[in-house]
Amino acid sequence: MVDTTEQELLRLALPIESADSPRARAIRALLLRKAAVFGLLLIMLFTGLALLAPLIAPYDPTAQSWANVRKAPSLAHWFGTDEVGRDVLSRLLYGARASLMAGGISIAIALSIGAPLGMVAGYLGGFVDALLSRLTDAMLAIPFLILAIALAAFLGPSLGNAMIAIGVSTAPIFVRLTRAQVMTVKVEDYVEGARAVGNPRWRIAVVHILPNIVPALLVQATLSIAAAIIAEASLSFLGLGQQPPAPSWGSMLNSAQRFLASAPWLAIWPGIAIFLTVLSFNLVGDGLRDALDPRRR
């Protein structure tokens, strides 16, 4: 799990004040980084492939062909066939949907749980903060995969439940991050000023604090999507994610394990797919972080 320490987060929390719009500067800084652009293009490519899968996949991803079991890559099947004769390329394309969705939705869940809780903890302080912080610490002290496995096993095996399990297990990171950000921002002058003028707390939170912590959240979200994609693959690898016959890169790796010696292409392609997708999210996340941190070169 890509995890940033408390101290790192505090460094990011410096408010961005400048003459022209911070957003414009950030976007410009981002685009200047070739690596980040490359990552962005890759993400767009994979998303496109996933969306267009029904149109471009050469075969039905669930169509079995018992005479063509575990055939090596050939002209008919560019990436070979799997253990029941299905086309690997088609399954990769459709699997992209499961994996990308798993990444996006898990983190959306994590954000929607973690950010509000973090804001409450950071803004209100006191006992509420103490309670939430201890709870968050506790969840972070439990090995992530164990938490996810237990949750997924409890909810029942399915892609949707795996996403919930990953989302809930990732939420503590966002609680911590949001809390740290809020605590730093809330003592800034403009927030004090807003309070002095008599703004209600919720308004201060939404209008004054939230926009300033979004950059850090965005960076973490991007990096966490990468981790979530790996987490979904891990859960599917253990049999707790996408149910057959629908494909996901992780479940393809699961079935491929026992054919390492006889049909290695079954393990290589899904692994590369996961690697490229996760890489692209990491590149974009890094780019965002560098672009939004005014002290970096």
Next chain:
Amino acid sequence: MRSLRLTAAAAFLAIMTGGALGESTLRIGLAEDPDVLDPTLARTYVGRIVFASLCDKLFDIDEKLNIVPQLALDHAASADGKVVTIRLRPNVKFHDGEAFDAAAAKYSLERHLNMAGSFRKPEIATVDHVEVVDPLTITIVLKAPYAPLIAQLTDRAGMMVSPKAAQAAGDRFGLRPVCAGPYKFVERVQQDRIVVEKFADYWNKDAVAIDRIVYLPIVDSTVRLANLKSGGLDLIERLLATDIKDVRADPRLKLSTALELGYQGIDINVDNGAAANNPLGANAKVRQALYYAIDRQALNQVVFDGEFVPGNQWVSPEHPYFQKSFPVPARDLAKAKALMKEAGMSTPFDVDFMVPKGEETQAVAEVIQAMAAEIGINMKIRVTEFATSLKQAEAGEYQAYLLAWSGRTDPDGNLYIFHKCRAPQDYPGYCNAQADKLLDEGRTLSDMAQRKAVYEKLTKIILEDIPKLYLYHRLVLIAHTTRLEGYRQLPDGLVRVVGLKLK
């Protein structure tokens, strides 16, 4: 002086190089870590493999499934079948030096019957009590005649434990078991290894040549085989069918196989709770249609490279109790479709298909799903982890359930607890009075021809109602190095260690 120095040097060398100079170690790779090593409390299949070296039983079986003596010499039943007299082997010692006699046998059997948490109880439930006749003879008094009794005594229920050690340890006996087998317990590190060494006073010690055995649980089949190929292991169990080609092609490895005593099949929820209310569970004709829609030969070919054996009964086609009048059918799609039409269900409809996690179960389920789809049955696969699947099977929270049974020597062991109304493994909730009568009758008869005739009537009923769809029978697949000589595989899957030599 010089000879003394030479001796010392030789001794030093021997200690340093261990295996190279005489102490032989057989390293066996298991597919999972055994549970508790107490014959009364154990339940895993791999546990039995370890017991094969540690704990001898009253009787054993040979390749033809005949009963042969081990710690007991012979058995005789009274006319009414309720009293069984067993003569014991003389001059047998337990690992702790205690003598094996009738009192010890009585103690062991009663431990299996009465100890809290004993999993052997249901296996010998018909035993009323055990009597000591003389130091080498016991009689087992049954509540009712029970033909499978001796067969049960060829498994864990017949394993003898040292009364002294068992009494001292109580339910902690499994941490340091003391039995009468060819090897005695040395150490165990959970999930890592189990080490046993040759027992010097074994009753058949001349047949035991290997000094130590180390059992290593390695869950991943690919890794297990990789270890065997690289020389890190000498023997592995549960080779994958798809790896057979690889082993056959390797000149340093040898394949040992036997057809299993058990079966693989699909339980169909016919009357276990609300989930049974679906077209498949409610209508025998639909189940028969599924029976004919499945291409067992293709299933075998696709998932297992054709190595296993298709089946349609609770014993394999090569088993003496197989009913030849009901042969394993080839796929008959036309008949299946006709049956579906007769049943009059509107297709397609969904069926909740619970599949326990496993290396090959998912592929089997997917192939069956494809086959069933052709007659309008949508099997919706739900890969469930083992513990959950057990719970849900029992509670009837499934509509179809892919399962395996490792099999028992006596055919009753594959039948009774599955098809008797509301028996512990009757997950389908099947209740048929006629079948119950035949089941009860079958287990009291001792003549094979008579039993087979009874079971033939039972087979007809089961193949009409199909609460369980039998699919195929696995081969016990053991791969070992060619340096290991004398290994023979029996259908019960155990790795017998007597009579082996390691070059």
Next chain:
Amino acid sequence: MLTFFGKRLLQLLPTLLFVSLIIFLLQHLLPGDPALVMAGEEKDPQVIAQIRAQYHLDQPIPIQYLYWLNGVVHGDLGESLRIKQPVLDLVLEKLPVTAQLATIAMLIALVIGIGAGVVSAVKKGSAWDYGANAFALWGISTPNFWLGIMLIFLFSVRLGWLPASGYVSLFEDWRTSLASTIMPAFVLGNAIAAILMRHTRSAMLTVLDSDYVRTARAKGLPERTVILKHAMRNALTPVITLGALEFGTLLSGAVLTEQIFSIPGFGKLIVDAVFNRDYAVVQGVVLVTATIYIVLNLLADIAYVLVNPRLRT
């Protein structure tokens, strides 16, 4: 300073309590129970009921939790229902295994990560920088279980150089031990190496630009001394504390890696126990690993604050 330390120490207890509560609830919400799992193939409802009663499994969940808590307070972490071994014994048995794996993985991570980070900072903008960055990204983008499988395939199946699985203690036979630990340690270590590399790089870049280093350079010291003696010492402190944190994660058990390489450490123990519903094992082991993780966390924070007093909150 002492109050900061004291406050954090006080927070340990409620956190650990929450840990045990969360994991307890999660486990007991899972369908099925250990009695059923233990029964497996042969099932006698009487026997199952007996087992349930013996281990309080038929009691309501809060009562079961209190039984467990009572045991912990008296130093009894319960026992594995599956093989009847006390959980404390299991923990002590597995600790050296996981510790060995974690330590070697950490060493690999430190050497590769810090080395690559320093090189890429010093040679910023060059091919070295680019290469080190690429390596770092590769390290955190590769699913570690896939990397493990690929390594086994290459080095064990195809080349036969390294054993595919198992664990041997360093003290027993260091050659075999290293041979069987190197692959899993690399799998675990390279992801951390990647994280360490990036942090080292950015810390070094900051330090290399500082007055302190400029002064050293102005004094005419050779570049190597500047880097090794002055820059690194200042840049590494935050990185080391980060390393301590990651070490804590490693100790919690590298779940999938241990599964693939059949290493009998904490990770494998917990996962198997979850699937077997061996409640006491999961409870006890998670409690122990959580404690280790939190303590290491605390030490890392203390070290960081010692270095940078401005960050005391």
